[in-house]
Amino acid sequence: xxxxxxxxxxxxxxxxxxxxxxxxxxxxxxxxxxxxxxxxxxxxxxxxxxxxxxxxxxxxxxxxxxxxxxxxxxxxxxxxxxxxxxxxxxxxxxxxxxxxxxxxxxxxxxxxxxxxxxxxxxxxxxxxxxxxxxxxxxxxxxxxxxxxxxxxxxxxxxxxxxxxxxxxxxxxxxxxxxxxxxxxxxxxxxxxxxxxxxxxxxxxxxxxxxxxxxxxxxxxxxxxxxxxxxxxxxxxxxxxxxxxxxxxxxxxxxxxxxxxxxxxxxxxxxxxxxxxxxxxxxxxxxxxxxxxxxxxxxxxxxxxxxxxxxxxxxxxxxxxxxxxxxxxxxxxxxxxxxxxxxxxxxxxxxxxxxxxxxxxxxxxxxxxxxxxxxxxxxxxxxxxxxxxxxxxxxxxxxxxxxxxxxxxxxxxxxxxxxxxxxxxxxxxxxxxxxxxx
Amino acid sequence: xxxxxxxxxxxxxxxxxxxxxxxxxxxxxxxxxxxxxxxxxxxxxxxxxxxxxxxxxxxxxxxxxxxxxxxxxxxxxxxxxxxxxxxxxxxxxxxxxxxxxxxxxxxxxxxxxxxxxxxxxxxxxxxxxxxxxxxxxxxxxxxxxxxxxxxxxxxxxxxxxxxxxxxxxxxxxxxxxxxxxxxxxxxxxxxxxxxxxxxxxxxxxxxxxxxxxxxxxxxxxxxxxxxxxxxxxxxxxxxxxxxxxxxxxxxxxxxxxxxxxxxxxxxxxxxxxx
Ligand code: SF4
Ligand code: SF4
Numbered sequence: 152x153x154x155x156x157x158x159x160x161x162x163x164x165x166x167x168x169x170x171x172x173x174x175x176x177x178x179x180x181x182x183x184x185x186x187x188x189x190x191x192x193x194x195x196x197x198x199x200x201x202x203x204x205x206x207x208x209x210x211x212x213x214x215x216x217x218x219x220x221x222x223x224x225x226x227x228x229x230x231x232x233x234x235x236x237x238x239x240x241x242x243x244x245x246x247x248x249x250x251x252x253x254x255x256x257x258x259x260x261x262x263x264x265x266x267x268x269x270x271x272x273x274x275x276x277x278x279x280x281x282x283x284x285x286x287x288x289x290x291x292x293x294x295x296x297x298x299x300x301x302x303x304x305x306x307x308x309x310x311x312x313x314x315x316x317x318x319x320x321x322x323x324x325x326x327x328x329x330x331x332x333x334x335x336x337x338x339x340x341x342x343x344x345x346x347x348x349x350x351x352x353x354x355x356x357x358x359x360x361x362x363x364x365x366x367x368x369x370x371x372x373x374x375x376x377x378x379x380x381x382x383x384x385x386x387x388x389x390x391x392x393x394x395x396x397x398x399x400x401x402x403x404x405x406x407x408x409x410x411x412x413x414x415x416x417x418x419x420x421x422x423x424x425x426x427x428x429x430x431x432x433x434x435x436x437x438x439x440x441x442x443x444x445x446x447x448x449x450x451x452x453x454x455x456x457x458x459x460x461x462x463x464x465x466x467x468x469x470x471x472x473x474x475x476x477x478x479x480x481x482x483x484x485x486x487x488x489x490x491x492x493x494x495x496x497x498x499x500x501x502x503x504x505x506x507x508x509x510x511x512x513x514x515x516x517x518x519x520x521x522x523x524x525x526x527x528x529x530x531x532x533x534x535x536x537x538x539x540x541x542x543x544x545x546x547x548x549x550x551x552x553x554x555x556x557x558x559x560x561x562x563x564x565x566x567x568x569x570x571x572x573x574x575x576x577x578x579x580x581x582x583x584x585x586x587x588x
Numbered sequence: 589x590x591x592x593x594x595x596x597x598x599x600x601x602x603x604x605x606x607x608x609x610x611x612x613x614x615x616x617x618x619x620x621x622x623x624x625x626x627x628x629x630x631x632x633x634x635x636x637x638x639x640x641x642x643x644x645x646x647x648x649x650x651x652x653x654x655x656x657x658x659x660x661x662x663x664x665x666x667x668x669x670x671x672x673x674x675x676x677x678x679x680x681x682x683x684x685x686x687x688x689x690x691x692x693x694x695x696x697x698x699x700x701x702x703x704x705x706x707x708x709x710x711x712x713x714x715x716x717x718x719x720x721x722x723x724x725x726x727x728x729x730x731x732x733x734x735x736x737x738x739x740x741x742x743x744x745x746x747x748x749x750x751x752x753x754x755x756x757x758x759x760x761x762x763x764x765x766x767x768x769x770x771x772x773x774x775x776x777x778x779x780x781x782x783x784x785x786x787x788x789x790x791x792x793x794x795x796x797x798x799x800x801x802x803x804x805x806x807x808x809x810x811x812x813x814x815x816x817x818x819x820x821x822x823x824x825x826x827x828x829x830x831x832x833x834x835x836x837x838x839x840x841x842x843x844x845x846x847x848x849x850x851x852x853x854x855x856x857x858x859x860x861x862x
Contacts, residue, residue, distance in 0.1 A: 196783035197742075198759035204686070207747045207757060267742020267757065267784025271722075274741050276630050278722040285721035285745055333615075374749045375715060375849050525706065525753050526694045 156569050160561040161319055163411045167558060178551040185544015188537040189264060197267055199537045205530030206520040210538040211265040213512040214545060217395070218258025219292070219367055220388070220508060224396030225251025225299060226360035228425075233353040239424060241567040242416035245560075246407065247400050248303040253552045254399075255296045257545050262288070264541060284373050287366040295356075295363045302352045305345060308335050309566040324559065364392040371515065377454040378447075378519030387439045394432040395508040398501035401425050403553065405498045407562055416563045419494065426491035429504065430483065437479050458522045461529065467518050470510045478507010647774045650797075651730035656818040657796055658833065659805075660842070661705055663860035665812035668693065668703030675807025676707075680790070681779045683762030688754075688789035689804050702860035705813065707804065708733060708754040708789035709845065709853030716746035716755065725786070731854065732793045734775040735786050742784040751849055755788045791854075801826060818854075 192199050202209045228247035232240035262285075263269050279286050312335035314320070315328040335341060368388035371379040381387075401422065408417040444462075447455040462471045482500035489496040521530045534542075556562075668691055676682060676689050689707040696702060710733045711717075716725050717733060724740035727733055735746075747755045761783040768779045776794045778787060792802035796815070800806075805813045806826040816823035816833060824830045836842065840858045 196758070196760035198783075203759065204747065204756050205753065207744045262743070265743070267744070267786075268740065268782075269742075271739070271741045274722040274724075274739060277633055278724075278739060280721060280723050283719050283721040283745070285719070285743060289721070370745070371748075373719070375751045375851075376748070520748065524751055525690075526692045526704065527753075 157313055157317060157561075157565050159415070160413075160563050160565050160568075161314060161317070163557055164314070164319055164324075164559065164561065171554070171558070175551060175554055178547045178554070181547035182544045182551060185541045185548070188540035188544070192264075192537050192541075193269070197265075199535060201532055201534045201538060203530070203532075205527075206517060206532035208265070208516055208520060209532055210513070210534045210542055211261045213509070213516045214542055215258055215261035215265070216367055216388070216512040216515070217509050218254050218261065218545070218549070219364060220392035220395045220512070221399045221505075222251045222254035222258060222295075222299070222396065223360055223364065223389075223392040224254070224400045225249070225303070226356050227393050227396055227428075228400060229302070230353040230356045230360075233349070234357070239420060241570075242413075242418075242563045243400065243404060243421055243425075244306065244567070245303075245564045246403050246562055247396075248299065248306075249553065249556050249560075249562075250396070250399055250403060251299045252296070252303050253549055253556070255292065255299060256552070257549045259292050259296065260545070284366060284370045288370060291359070291363045291366050295359050298352065298356050298359050302349075302356050304331075305349050305352060306564055306567065307560060308332055308345060309337060309342075310561055310564060311335070312337065313565060314561075327559070361389055364389045371519070376519050376524070377522050378458045378515075381443060383439060383443050387436075387443060390432055390435050390439060391508055391511060394429065394436055395505055397425055397429045397432065398504040398508070401429065401497055401501040402505070405494060405501075407557065411557070411562065413563060416568055419492075422494045422497050423491050426486055426497045426500070429497075429500065430486045430491065433479060433482050433486075433504065437483070440475070440479065454522065458518060461518055461522070462514065466529075466531070467514060470514055474507045474510040474514060477503055478510060482507075647776070648726055648728060648734070648736060650776070651728045651732070651793065653729050654819060655730040655797065657710070657730055657732060657791055657793070657854060658816060658818045658823065659707065659791075659802075659855045660814040660816075660823050660831075660833065660836065660858065661855065662812045662814070662858040663702055663704065664858065664862065665810045666691070666703045666705060666808075666860075667810060669809065672705055672804035672808050672813060675803045676789070679803040680777075681762075681764055681768040683756075683758060683781075683787065685759075686756035686787060688756070688787070690753075696860070700861075704845075704857075705804070706752060706754065706845070707855060708791070709752055709851065709855045710789075710791055712852035712854065713850060715749040715751065715851060719745045719749040721745065728776075728793065730793060730796070732776075732791045733788075734790060734793065735778065735788060736775045737778050737781045737785040737787070738773070740785040742786070744786065746786060751846060751851065755786050758783045758785050758787060 200209065200211075225244075225248040228240060229244035233244070263272060266272065275286065275289055279289070281287075308331070311328045311332035315325065315332050318325060319328065365385040365388065368384035372381060372384040374380060404417050404421065404425075407413060444459065448459050461467055482503045485496050485500040485503070491497065517532055521532060523529060670691050672689050673687050673691060677687070680688065682688055689705055692704045692706060693701050694704050710731065712731065714725075714727070714733050717727055720726075721743060722739055722741055724736045725733065725746050726736065742757070744757060747757060758781060762781060764780045771777065771779055773780060776790055778790065781787065795802055796817075801815050801824065802813075805815045805824075808826050811825040811827035811829060814823035814825045814829075814831060816830075818833065821833045822830050823833045823836075836858070837856055841862055842856045842858055844853045844856055
């Protein structure tokens with residue numbers, strides 16, 4: 152493995168400037184605020200939130216769906232591209248896989264934050280009933296987290312061993328790399344087994360990921376509520392998840408490329424290919440959204456109509472049209488007009504997609520709960536500072552964990568990108584496109 | 589797979605691979621021990637829990653299959669005074685903000701209005717029971733849907749699932765008078781309870797087995813609410829008036845709220861105008 156690659160890719164691990172701390176400190180402060188808000192909620196009760204008996208799920212459950220959605224990043228990029236043998240994926244798989252693990256970890260906290268009795272969470276083990284979709288979620292998310300951790304860890308081993316050999320980092324990190332690299336000596340037999348392991352995980356993780364967001368959607372789909380009781384929810388959630396996952400990878404790639412000077416590995420080709428994937432998934436999501444809402448709108452069931460009216464013209468209109476126009480259509484136009492060539496516009500589109508997807512998650516959870524089921528007026532819901540602080544804390548925590556990850560492990564898989572040179576196949580290019588690195 | 593593995597190892601440098609194989613075995617062994625420990629812990633705790641709370645003393649198994657409670661509410665008699673709600677609130681120390689039996693005002697097709705008292709419907713095919721991940725919401729042998737507030741984890745999935753908004757959450761710690769605090773909690777008489785659990789109408793299951801009527805039935809000054817045992821085919825209101833259950837429903841146009849959902853409620857209504 153060329154020493155220069157290892158040296159340059161582990162540079163962020165070796166050197167930490169004041170700028171890193173300048174970013175980390177405010178993030179840590181926001182996380183601390185979130186933790187304080189949770190303390191208030193834990194001691195006083197969920198009454199400190201804006202949730203009440205009608206709208207009894209709010210920001211927390213929306214955040215849960217959103218983060219678990221973002222976690223689909225790694226699976227798509229690394230597993231699907233690995234299985235289909237797309238060589239260009241190599242420099243970005245690590246970033247994608249780490250998004251997955253971090254997003255699941257943060258997302259899985261939200262149902263627990265939402266519990267009235269978090270201290271009784273072990274009841275899920277003692278009294279768990281497999282008939283309940285909550286248990287389906289519990290099982291599939293635990294499986295997904297375990298699988299993704301393994302899937303992140305396996306391709307890390309050779310890099311960890313290389314860092315161990317190169318004596319990167321102080322005492323703590325050296326011990327960490329020594330422990331985690333598990334006597335990796337880079338023998339052909341070890342390589343062969345590692346590749347097999349990675350290949351098996353890549354195949355396994357795809358159905359697991361699809362199942363995860365499907366059962367998340369079934370939490371809602373299995374009830375009898377207007378706006379939730381819909382057969383399209385499984386695929387709708389999965390596509391939305393992959394879309395927000397790709398958008399998040401694009402953002403991570405853009406930021407890390409700039410901050411850590413990874414231009415040699417993260418090339419316009421990667422942005423372009425991911426941009427095309429984002430465009431395709433966005434279009435599929437437009438199609439699903441149309442199917443979902445048009446079916447409800449075309450009939451005239453009074454409850455459906457009332458729910459749609461509230462979405463399109465009522466209190467949720469800003470969110471709804473923000474999601475449709477800003478989160479779904481605007482990215483399509485941006486990507487189409489710039490022909491997916493400009494990284495800056497791609498980043499804008501990715502931000503639009505992620506904000507739009509967060510709106511979408513909120514629009515799925517809240518209006519359906521506010522829809523009257525009995526002869527009463529519409530219920531209202533406005534989140535309190537506790538909910539906003541915990542939400543901000545989670546987003547900051549996500550970024551913080553990612554920043555810390557970048558200081559512990561190389562963000563680009565060193566051994567995999569080194570493998571490409573010199574005898575590797577030429578990097579396949581998108582059809583009809585000349586890309587200059 | 590072990591075959592291929594062994595071959596792969598044989599072709600490598602022997603000492604290195606030997607060590608390597610041992611590592612993997614050790615890793616697998618450790619993983620196996622870990623998984624086993626978790627499983628034994630879970631099964632063991634369940635076993636212990638079953639010993640500590642023997643089934644005979646389980647408050648969840650009270651009642652008998654010869655009872656099948658039903659309620660019939662004559663909407664033409666209800667004037668919407670809310671006395672049923674007040675009687676229920678007082679007898680059950682219902683935390684403020686909740687109304688286990690709630691009286692709605694409904695607009696009918698002719699432009700008039702009528703009143704609709706809604707207790708929990710104790711659905712025979714209850715969505716809330718289906719979705720509860722820990723079995724905190726359960727059906728007792730009488731057919732009453734109850735919540736074990738000592739098991740509830742407060743996920744509120746049952747509230748999302750109930751199509752009738754019959755469930756309430758203790759968003760904060762309920763304030764109880766001393767009499768309620770001195771009471772011994774049971775799912776049938778759920779007070780005192782803590783914050784973070786779900787509450788709802790208990791169909792006065794404890795009264796019913798002792799042969800007395802629910803609080804809302806005796807509390808209704810109009811005699812609009814009837815209660816009884818489906819197996820005896822008779823329902824009685826607070827005035828002592830007893831009606832044949834099935835025949836009354838048939839002749840008076842009995843119906844249930846949102847029958848089309850298939851929840852099969854135990855609460856029946858007689859129309860407001862007939
Ligand atoms: S009315 Fe609601 S709470 Fe009562 S049994 Fe039916 S679904 Fe459950
Ligand atoms: S809130 Fe309690 S009773 Fe309701 S579903 Fe969750 S655990 Fe069961």
